[in-house]
């Protein structure tokens with residue numbers, strides 16, 4: 001029986017015009033539609049595959065505002081067994097440290113063998129929450145896994161690093177973050193969508209997991225965003241249509257910029 | 261002046277260029293102290309301003325994933341009370357930084373592209389939302405722990421004392437958990453490293469699977485080769501060359517996109533490039549919104565002609 005908790009984040013849609021909240025320089029989550037972070041779907045998929053190959057249970061966990069329950073629902077529709085949603089006004093504006101604290105405390109309340117994460121969230125995108133949660137739980141983390149295989153108590157992970165391809169083995173409780181190289185995530189089936197309606201979702205507040213409001217939120221962040229500036233619009237470039245001389249014109253441009 | 265701990269990356273002893281950039285940035289904050297696991301060319305470290313070089317040797321650093329290294333860096337941070345800790349924003353660098361920051365209760369900045377100091381206050385610059393925004397941030401607690409992206413500054417020489425100090429740190433058994441059972445180094449292509457290159461020439465689905473023309477243009481320009489996810493997913497080019505949200509972020513002087521439509525996830529990895537050029541046969545491809553110069557045409561015609569022209573000009 002393998003019990004896997006998958007941490008999933010509800011994020012502003014990457015294809016919409018994402019921006020910051022002028023008032024406190026945090027990510028604007030009001031004016032942009034949200035959804036389950038695409039990169040976390042890969043984590044849900046890997047967890048489901050492992051459980052389906054043997055015997056086990058997948059619980060999805062999200063920390064976020066009321067709408068974040070959409071992310072949990074989507075994962076349940078894909079096939080996860082149960083959901084946990086931690087929601088508390090005090091959490092708003094939390095940095096990676098505070099988010100990792102809330103996640104770790106919630107995970108401690110659950111039974112688990114492994115905790116899966118996406119490689120990075122598509123909004124913040126730092127990719128450090130998995131490591132921070134592992135540190136808090138006193139566990140090893142294997143991040144950016146491109147292949148995960150479970151054989152009994154041993155987990156083998158392939159990781160395509162910058163300098164080398166590594167194989168890593170661990171046993172015992174483990175934190176894993178997976179990349180989009182692990183394989184396409186499934187779409188919820190009609191059956192899955194219907195079944196999700198009956199699956200249990202727990203709603204927890206900070207009090208339920210024993211976290212003090214003074215440890216989280218914008219006011220207790222260890223870093224602060226001083227300012228944000230939209231990238232200056234690119235001045236319209238010159239576009240030519242190839243009439244048998246496109247390559248030459250390209251090189252003329254490169255030469256004018258001293259690249260050739 | 262306070263020390264600044266700089267985590268050095270030195271595969272086979274050769275100090276990586278991003279580490280030289282870190283030493284250069286460290287001098288803005290204080291006195292650079294290089295932290296070396298295994299061994300590095302100490303002469304080079306001193307030439308780039310390292311006043312001290314802490315060397316750490318233990319089989320555990322290579323055999324297990326980052327925790328032993330995080331243990332050691334935490335210990336050093338406690339012993340030296342540095343003004344800042346700098347690492348390269350790589351997978352390993354970020355993980356070490358995250359664990360050290362949490363253990364020392366220090367704020368963490370990831371993917372900084374610039375670091376400035378004003379009256380002792382460190383401010384970093386990062387790109388946000390696929391490069392659509394630039395964000396300035398500060399650490400409000402503890403020692404700033406900063407993971408800096410490669411190519412953020414030009415390495416500058418400055419002679420440092422380079423005093424070597426061997427440091428032994430007791431690694432707890434509990435830190436030896438995730439074991440590296442095999443490690444196969446990437447074969448060198450002979451081309452510049454993608455994230456460090458001044459010029460990147462990329463190919464997408466429009467190559468139809470044949471990267472030879474993209475490679476030939478790259479070689480004529482002395483560039484690194486990149487690929488879109490569509491090209492990688494089709495098995496045409498290895499994943500380690502993917503540019504974009506789930507690949508590498510590059511910020512070269514020149515980026516040449518060939519047969520790439522310019523999806524938001526691809527832009528996320530390249531739109532902070534200084535000059536952008538694209539070749540695409542569809543004049544409505546979104547990549548053209550970004551370019552300084554674009555050719556609407558078939559890359560199979562345009563690229564060979566460009567390569568030939570460059571070779572001709574070089575004589």
Ligand SMILES: Cc1cc2nc3c(=O)[nH]c(=O)nc-3n(C[C@H](O)[C@H](O)[C@H](O)COP(=O)(O)OP(=O)(O)OC[C@H]3O[C@@H](n4cnc5c(N)ncnc54)[C@H](O)[C@@H]3O)c2cc1C
Pocket residue numbers: 038039180463464465466467487488489490491502503504505506507508518519520521522523524525526529539540541542545557558559560
């Ligand atoms: C979670 C997630 C993460 C992602 N991460 C990344 C990422 O990191 N990097 C990335 O690149 N993508 C990423 N993508 C995929 C991205 O959305 C696009 O699908 C991808 O970038 C498209 O690649 P492409 O431009 O090569 O292909 P296409 O969009 O198919 O474009 C091919 C282009 O080639 C042109 N073309 C065709 N033939 C020729 C010819 N003979 N000469 C000239 N032009 C020609 C066409 O006009 C077209 O514009 C991600 C997607 C998701 C959902």
Ligand SMILES: Nc1ncnc2c1ncn2[C@@H]1O[C@H](COP(=O)(O)O)[C@@H](O)[C@H]1O
Pocket residue numbers: 007008009010037039040043061062063064096099103116117118119120121122124125126127128129130
């Ligand atoms: N608020 C959250 N709730 C649940 N999971 C999260 C949350 N934030 C981050 N994660 C998880 O941590 C991963 C990495 O996030 P990040 O470090 O923000 O890039 C994501 O892919 C999620 O799996």
